[in-house]
Amino acid sequence: MKRLIILFVSLFFSITTYAEQITFGIVPQQSAITLANNWGPILKYLSEQTGEEVVFRTAKDIPEFERRVAAGEYDIAYMNPYHYTVFHQKPGYNAIAKQKDKKIRGIIVVRKDSTIKELSELSGEKLAFPSPAAFAASVIPRAVLEQKSISFEPKYVSSHDSVYLNVSKGFFAAGGGIERTLNNTSENVKDQLKVLWRTPAYTPHAFATHPDMPIEQQKRIAEALLSLNNTEGGRELLKRINFKGIETASNSEWDDVRSLDIKLLNHLLATNSTQ
Known part of the structure; x- marks a missing residue:
């Protein structure tokens, strides 16, 4: 009985280590298994740095991912440049970081x-x-x-x-x-x-947070992402996703993509409301 009580207490504290759960959506450019293997250790690191459980999420395909982002299902999402220009409008995702010294081709x-x-x-x-x-x-x-x-x-x-x-x-x-x-x-x-x-080169994918995420929480996530640059262990984690580093980002950096005036996902802006 004593052993069962100790086991229960251990499980309880392991489950409640983190103050809050943050869903991190990754655009499904690869299989869910590959993404989980590559991004899982990074999200574990973010959890340790922020004290909040950052959990991996994706979707079965890119159109489903688009629907989920449009519905505001992720607290933070890693999305392609065009996705960002769309979902910054609605539901209002805001870029906090991007791959360092990188243009996407x-x-x-x-x-x-x-x-x-x-x-x-x-x-x-x-x-x-x-x-x-x-x-x-x-x-x-x-x-x-x-x-x-x-x-x-x-x-x-x-x-x-x-x-x-x-x-x-x-x-x-x-x-x-x-x-x-x-x-x-x-x-x-x-x-x-x-x-x-x-192709020609454009601003790369965005790490973007949902508008409902508290500012202080956004700052902790951004700081944790940037801290990956600062240690050998962090840089090894970034190599798993072929990043040389992460840097801060601002919304206007995706104006090169906006200038293309792509309208493929305008229907999602019309059919989804801010979550």
């Missing part, structure tokens, strides 16, 4: 043994993309292909990893992604691919 990949050397050779092909509103991996490549009058049939396969896998297996002539997720994908897939083309 989309890429189009083909198999290493592909004879395709120019974008024009993709005319008439079926091309794989993660989702319609995946900014660098889908929106920008598709826009450039359309500007160049290169006809193609887009197919949406739910994640960056799925794009790379499908192209590596020869199911599609080419597909869209970004360099970070290509570098993070499995070696046996990556070794079968090469980059055909890169």
Whole structure:
């Protein structure tokens, strides 16, 4: 009986170590398992630094992630540049940080043994993309292909990893992604691919907090993220997601994306209210 009481007390205090639970949504560019493996240790670190339980969340695909962010389901979210410009408007997510010294570029990949050397050779092909509103991996490549009058049939396969896998297996002539997720994908897939083309560069993904999160809590999260830069252990954690560092960010830094006047997700602004 005494042992049971001790076990119960131990479990109670382990469960109540953290003052509050904070949901951290990660855009599902890769599988949930891969994201959890790469981001889990970072969220554990944030929990230890803030004294609040920061828990991993994602979605089955990018459109579902978009719906959840639009509904304000995450306390903090790591979202692509276009997502940020949309969800800053409504429900009002606010950028607190971004990857340090980084601009995001989309890429189009083909198999290493592909004879395709120019974008024009993709005319008439079926091309794989993660989702319609995946900014660098889908929106920008598709826009450039359309500007160049290169006809193609887009197919949406739910994640960056799925794009790379499908192209590596020869199911599609080419597909869209970004360099970070290509570098993070499995070696046996990556070794079968090469980059055909890169997009222009834009402000990268945002770490953004929900408008209902108290300012002091936002500051603690931001400080914890930035502190990853300061120790060898923190920098090792950042290497798991192919970051060299994290820096503070302000809303205006995404004006380069706003200047593109993309309207793909305007329907979410019309149908969701602030949570």
